[in-house]
Amino acid sequence: MKRIVSFLLAAAMFFSLAACSQADGSEASAPSDSGQYETETTVEDFGDEGPAEGSDAEGEGTGNSNVLVAYFSWVDNAVLAEDVDAVSSPSVIPPGNVQQLAGWVQEETGGDIFSIRVADPYPSGWDECLERANEERGEDARPELAENAVNLGQYDTVFLGYPNWWYGAPMALLSFLEQNDLSGKQVYLFCSHGTGGLAGSVEQIAEAAPGAVISDNIFDCYEEEAASSEEAIKAWADGLGYGSQTEGEEEDTDMSGKRISVQFGDAEVIYALNNGAAAASLYEMLPLTVDAEDFSTNEKIFYPPKELACVETPAASSSTGAGTLAYYEPWGNVVMFYDGFNENPSLYELGYAVSGAEQISRMSGTITVEAIE
Ligand SMILES: Cc1cc2nc3c(=O)[nH]c(=O)nc-3n(C[C@H](O)[C@H](O)[C@H](O)COP(=O)(O)O)c2cc1C
Structure with a gap:
């Protein structure tokens, strides 16, 4: 659905992204380097009511005990309104884009999955959620998390998924990274976003997880492509050596x-x-x-x-x-x-x-x- 959202946005966010890509590949968007918030700007196509019904990302991984798939998605962080007409702007509808992507990475890698959730959920209405997220960005807040991750010590590899929120990672992702020690762990990022691409998210994540080994092979995906990205993201995980094609995982690790x-x-x-x-x-x-x-x-x-x-x-x-x-x-x-x-x-x-x-x-x-x- 095309949506016009009144939004304070950098002009550089209008890069068109039509496909899923890897950040080390040529299709990835250039992050906005203007860093300028301009006056009220109208943004088209930014967000959606949510992709089609699909995977359930809440599976328990069993196959590869070295891998954790940790992700943040709005849908897991909102009180879902029973009556969507009750909210003043379009509302979040499951499944979430990153939630779906995370589910597919979990399926492909056989790792464990962890949804990063805030203690105080975001509004389920689009405009209201944007507003709170913008406040948090402005305050450089670290929202309190509902629970901490499982013991990260048992994982060598962390796949970390997130949406672009206001030109970067959601602040709750930074809470997660600062509260959990990823030093020495191999980290692979995957991101779903609107026209803003990865923006400043990778730099923010690197800063919040200084000891982590963050691969520059990043999967990123335009929001409207997320629901049809199962094959692409599974191929990406497989190409990194974590795929089901290389199964007999016990043997592989x-x-x-x-x-x-x-x-x-x-x-x-x-x-x-x-x-x-x-x-x-x-x-x-x-x-x-x-x-x-x-x-x-x-x-x-x-x-x-x-x-x-x-x-x-x-x-x-x-x-x-x-x-x-x-x-x-x-x-x-x-x-x-x-x-x-x-x-x-x-x-x-x-x-x-x-x-x-x-x-x-x-x-x-x-x-x-x-x-x-
Ligand atoms: C609060 C909020 C802020 C957002 N800010 C941006 C942004 O700055 N740039 C962008 O490209 N997309 C932005 N988006 C769009 C999301 O990145 C995109 O819709 C993503 O696919 C959502 O994934 P999810 O459904 O897993 O939360 C924003 C979405 C929300 C809810």
Whole structure:
């Protein structure tokens, strides 16, 4: 439904977004950088009465105990009016856009799902909700949450979903991030929005969760496309390595027994991976073609395209010495030791060479890193 909403809005919000996209892809909207609230502006197509009936995002995840899908959606944060005519402006109607997206991510990943809810629900009327959200934005408020998340310690990966509210993340999402420690966790964002795109939300989230490893592979979706985005968002989660196609999830997150091959010229080094999250995230990125570089007198290193999640990953022990495969978190590089090394709390163990360790010292140039099936 086209709706004319009287709204204080930045002119830059009028970017047209016609499709779901990933923020590292070309379809994503440029965030508004004007930062200017202008005088009363009329916005079309901003919001909807809600997408068609669809999924129930309140499922309990069972398949992948490392993954949490946490999301904020207006529909879970409003007292739904029984008589929609009773509110003066169009009203929220289930299911919510982000609620639906979150349900599909949960289905695809098999993770647990958590709906971020405020203690004092928002009005169910559109204009009234905009007004309160705008006040909260102006006050940089942190609305009280109805409950805290389940123990986040058990999750390595958090999919975080939210709508754009007033050029950024809803303030309740910031409450959630500031009350729950996401340090070291791999975080994937998904967002549904009107014509404003992601606006300043990613920067706000990064600021509220300083230690989190936030991927720049973001799924974002225009509000009117949300209800038909099941396939797209499931493909996105799958592409990140959390999909049902890669199921036998227990096995996938259990790296023990997994081996990788590092090849250069006619030489090959085979590593057995350990059971840490960092080894699992490296494995998910394979195959890779990268450059091997010399470092110091005992290491060959390479840079994987993304940071590895280091939660529940053992530190590299000097007792394993040459042949150790490790990850140096501050620089984001993988290390292949061919001589002894000193321990360092930021140096995480990924595995150990089970064949070809004597070749590591002569490694140079382009190498390929592959999973051994
Ligand atoms: C209070 C409020 C503020 C909003 N502000 C914006 C905005 O600044 N930019 C934008 O593109 N969309 C904005 N929207 C639209 C929502 O981002 C969009 O409709 C989204 O799909 C809603 O998801 P939900 O149904 O899960 O809450 C706003 C919606 C509400 C309710």
